[in-house]
Amino acid sequence: MPSLKDLKVRISSVKSTQKITKAMKMVAASKLRRAQDAAEAARPYAERMEKVLTGLGLAVKGQPGASPLLVGTGKEDVELVIVATSERGLCGGFNTSIVKAARAHIEGLIRDGKTVKILCIGRKGHVLMRRLYGEKIVGFKDMSAIKRMGFADAQPIAADILAMFKRGEFDVATLFYAKFQSALVQITTKQQLIPAPMPEAANENESGDELGGAIYDYEPGETEILEDLLPRNVAVQVYRGLLENAASEQGARMTAMDNATRNAGDMIDNLTVTYNRTRQAAITKELIEIISGAEAL
Amino acid sequence: MTDTLHYEIVSPECLLKDAHAAMIVVPGTDGDFTALPHHAPMMSTIRPGVVEIYEAEGAEPTRLFLKGGLAQINPAGLTILAEETIELDKVDTDDLNQKISNTKEDIEDAKDDIERSALEKKLAWMVALSEVVHAA
Numbered sequence: 001m002p003s004l005k006d007l008k009v010r011i012s013s014v015k016s017t018q019k020i021t022k023a024m025k026m027v028a029a030s031k032l033r034r035a036q037d038a039a040e041a042a043r044p045y046a047e048r049m050e051k052v053l054t055g056l057g058l059a060v061k062g063q064p065g066a067s068p069l070l071v072g073t074g075k076e077d078v079e080l081v082i083v084a085t086s087e088r089g090l091c092g093g094f095n096t097s098i099v100k101a102a103r104a105h106i107e108g109l110i111r112d113g114k115t116v117k118i119l120c121i122g123r124k125g126h127v128l129m130r131r132l133y134g135e136k137i138v139g140f141k142d143m144s145a146i147k148r149m150g151f152a153d154a155q156p157i158a159a160d161i162l163a164m165f166k167r168g169e170f171d172v173a174t175l176f177y178a179k180f181q182s183a184l185v186q187i188t189t190k191q192q193l194i195p196a197p198m199p200e201a202a203n204e205n206e207s208g209d210e211l212g213g214a215i216y217d218y219e220p221g222e223t224e225i226l227e228d229l230l231p232r233n234v235a236v237q238v239y240r241g242l243l244e245n246a247a248s249e250q251g252a253r254m255t256a257m258d259n260a261t262r263n264a265g266d267m268i269d270n271l272t273v274t275y276n277r278t279r280q281a282a283i284t285k286e287l288i289e290i291i292s293g294a295e296a297l
Numbered sequence: 298m299t300d301t302l303h304y305e306i307v308s309p310e311c312l313l314k315d316a317h318a319a320m321i322v323v324p325g326t327d328g329d330f331t332a333l334p335h336h337a338p339m340m341s342t343i344r345p346g347v348v349e350i351y352e353a354e355g356a357e358p359t360r361l362f363l364k365g366g367l368a369q370i371n372p373a374g375l376t377i378l379a380e381e382t383i384e385l386d387k388v389d390t391d392d393l394n395q396k397i398s399n400t401k402e403d404i405e406d407a408k409d410d411i412e413r414s415a416l417e418k419k420l421a422w423m424v425a426l427s428e429v430v431h432a433a
Contacts, residue, residue: 041311048307048378052340052369151309151381163411216371219327219341228342229367232380236309 004282007275011268018264024090025257032183032250038149039180039243046240053233056226057198066223069230072195073171078115080138080161080170081106082193084177084241085125086249087144092256094178094186094249095124101188102176103132117170121157121242138164149246154239161238162231165194177241178248184255186248191241193234300334303374304350306361308382314350321375322349322358323368336370343368345422347385347429348377360385362429364422388430397423 002010060066083102085095102125109116119139120126126140139160146153161173173194178186191197218225301317321332324346343366349358366379400420407413 038310042309044305044312045307045309045378048369048376052367052378056340154309159415163415166411215338216369217337217339219325219330219339224326225340225342225367228365239309 002274002278004275004278007271007278011271011275014264014267014271018261018268021257021260021264025254025261028091028250028254028257032247032254034148035243035247035250036180039240039247042240042243046236049229049233049236053196053226053229054198056222056229057196060222060226067227067230069165069194069234070196070198070226073168076114076171078117078170078172079109080117080119080164080173080194081109082119082121082161082173082175082238083125083129084175084245085120085122085128086245087123087142088249089124090256091249091253092259094252094256095122095128097186097188098176098178099125099128099132101190102129105174105176105190106133106136119161122245138169143242149239149242151235151239154242155235158231158235158238161193162234170194175238175241177245178252180244180247180251183251186252189241189244191237193237196230196233302332302334302336304332304377305374306348306377306379306382308379313379313382318350318352319354319356320351322351323375323377324348324363325368332368332370332375336375338371340367340369342366343377343379345425362388362426383426385430388426390427390430393423393427393430397427 057070060070081102083098085098089095106116106118116133116136117138118129118133118136119141120129120137121141122143126137129137141157143149143153164170165173172192175191175193177189177191179189181187301319302321303317304314304321305312306314319333323330323332323341324344325341326344327341329346330341343363345364346362348361348363350361351358362383362385363377363379364381364383366377369376369378397420400416400423404413404416404420407416
């Protein structure tokens with residue numbers, strides 16, 4: 001049975017924890033708004049890029065000499081798994097769920113006898129991945145210095161990935177991140193970066209409509225435009241993944257901190273009840289002692 | 298009513314412009330071209346250069362520097378997927394010259410072709426920007 005003083009100390013410590021989690025929740029909420037706006041602002045570009053790529057890709061895919069970024073290297077032996085996570089903790093299951101999804105994917109690849117290379121973006125994922133697959137990690141991008149994610153921050157990462165691809169260090173690249181749906185729901189997403197995923201041929205008729213049903217003049221030529229567009233697409237996809245991730249992280253943190261605040265509240269209530277009971281018991285005990293003392297006389 | 302061309306300029310970070318104009322001059326890789334309303338559908342990559350947007354015929358154009366990108370004209374209008382845009386009056390000439398000479402040094406020190414081609418691309422847009430600024 002804890003003493004009255006112990007209980008008092010506990011209550012005040014839980015109260016100050018609650019204050020911290022409450023503040024963190026508010027901060028996360030305001031950051032979430034900004035991250036969400038950024039993610040939404042980036043959508044039009046990615047959508048238009050996708051349309052153009054789909055149209056062009058379907059036209060060029062059958063031709064010989066198409067870019068390996070589009071059709072792949074012809075084998076799937078080495079896969080680069082890019083795991084994008086957050087820089088900070090205290091955001092619920094956010095990082096663990098991304099790492100878990102990536103891990104399931106990696107285990108599958110290893111079972112199929114393929115070589116896996118891992119690129120970590122974000123400190124938290126790196127820490128978790130390092131313990132599991134230390135020797136497979138080929139790179140780690142620390143994003144902790146970045147306050148507001150800009151396209152300029154995603155570009156060097158994409159440039160690194162493309163340089164590795166050009167050197168023939170991997171055949172397929174997959175990106176793992178959490179897609180933001182709401183503050184409560186974040187969907188861990190696996191996205192293939194290289195080769196660029198193309199819808200199945202069944203959509204061929206549709207793609208004409210997407211491009212306005214028009215026959216285009218290409219300047220310089222379809223292949224050259226694709227050569228220019230595909231590397232940029234990788235950067236855009238990475239950027240989009242990072243933005244979605246940033247919004248998801250804040251959403252997850254907000255929810256986690258909201259839960260923590262509520263739990264702290266419950267705990268304070270329980271502790272207060274125990275405290276009051278203990279105090280009452282002490283008073284009653286003292287009274288009984290006095291009364292029985294008086295009766296004995 | 299005079300015809301206007303609907304145009305959009307989109308950067309990876311946001312939708313920069315979504316408006317109508319009388320005509321737009323785009324710096325295509327194979328040469329500048331002017332987009333007027335009802336232009337035939339076409340797609341072109343953009344070299345580093347200036348886009349001139351004429352809100353009305355004969356009016357002073359709005360000038361915007363593009364680092365590169367893709368222009369697409371379809372019946373719905375002109376869409377420019379810009380890599381990055383720079384407003385011309387915000388350019389710091391000294392800073393730019395400094396960066397150009399730095400990049401030139403970097404190219405000489407480049408370890409492999411991949412690094413060199415990336416740096417050359419960077420140099421190309423900076424040189425184009427400085428030419429535009431000096432011409433103005």
